[in-house]
Amino acid sequence: MEYSYFEHLLKLHNTTVYRVAKATGIPNSTFTDWKNGRSSPKADKLIKIADHFGISLDLVFGTDVGKSAEIDGYMRVKARKMVPVIGEIRAGSPIITNETLLGHEFADIDNVDDYFYLKVRGDSMKDCGIVDGCLVLFHKQSYADSGDIVACLVDGNCATIKRFIQQGRNVTLCPENSDYSPMRLTTDDFESGNARILGVAAEVKIMLK
Numbered sequence: 001m002e003y004s005y006f007e008h009l010l011k012l013h014n015t016t017v018y019r020v021a022k023a024t025g026i027p028n029s030t031f032t033d034w035k036n037g038r039s040s041p042k043a044d045k046l047i048k049i050a051d052h053f054g055i056s057l058d059l060v061f062g063t064d065v066g067k068s069a070e071i072d073g074y075m076r077v078k079a080r081k082m083v084p085v086i087g088e089i090r091a092g093s094p095i096i097t098n099e100t101l102l103g104h105e106f107a108d109i110d111n112v113d114d115y116f117y118l119k120v121r122g123d124s125m126k127d128c129g130i131v132d133g134c135l136v137l138f139h140k141q142s143y144a145d146s147g148d149i150v151a152c153l154v155d156g157n158c159a160t161i162k163r164f165i166q167q168g169r170n171v172t173l174c175p176e177n178s179d180y181s182p183m184r185l186t187t188d189d190f191e192s193g194n195a196r197i198l199g200v201a202a203e204v205k206i207m208l209k
Contacts (some may be wrong), residue, residue, distance in 0.1 A: 025103035138199030
């Protein structure tokens with residue numbers, strides 16, 4: 001796709017490069033380099049642009065789609081859905097949940113409405129691969145099985161990612177880092193609304209720097 005066609009899409013949808021960059025997660029610098037001829041967008045980014053504007057991949061890739069091995073590989077994932085990345089969640093001490101939309105990320109799921117990504121800040125879950133800056137895909141649900149990794153609201157408005165362990169009426173939100181202490185609750189906390197499960201982790205995506 002030529003940059004001139006991308007500019008046409010911007011005008012057609014009355015939007016800006018900044019808004020597209022924020023919605024797709026593509027850095028502004030990528031669009032700048034593309035415009036100035038310093039580079040061309042990779043296939044994964046073109047797919048994000050196509051999904052954002054609701055256009056076919058043929059329009060984005062042109063008539064030589066079948067000739068590119070790289071694009072052929074990405075065509076296998078075109079059925080994946082774009083899931084919203086909302087806010088950030090601390091994997092150490094809980095912070096106030098911020099549901100500001102940060103962008104979108106691909107996920108192999110059936111129904112976008114059933115999932116959300118949260119961006120992690122902190123290292124209390126590093127021993128199970130949830131590290132600072134990664135994205136965790138959560139299935140929206142208000143319950144969990146003992147052993148699940150959950151996004152949980154504590155005290156009504158503070159969110160954290162922890163492993164959910166239940167023994168009878170006792171609930172422990174366990175870190176995966178020995179430098180942190182577990183949070184001890186009871187089922188009464190969940191029944192009263194003092195604590196609430198937002199979702200159960202389905203996938204961890206490490207974001208490249």
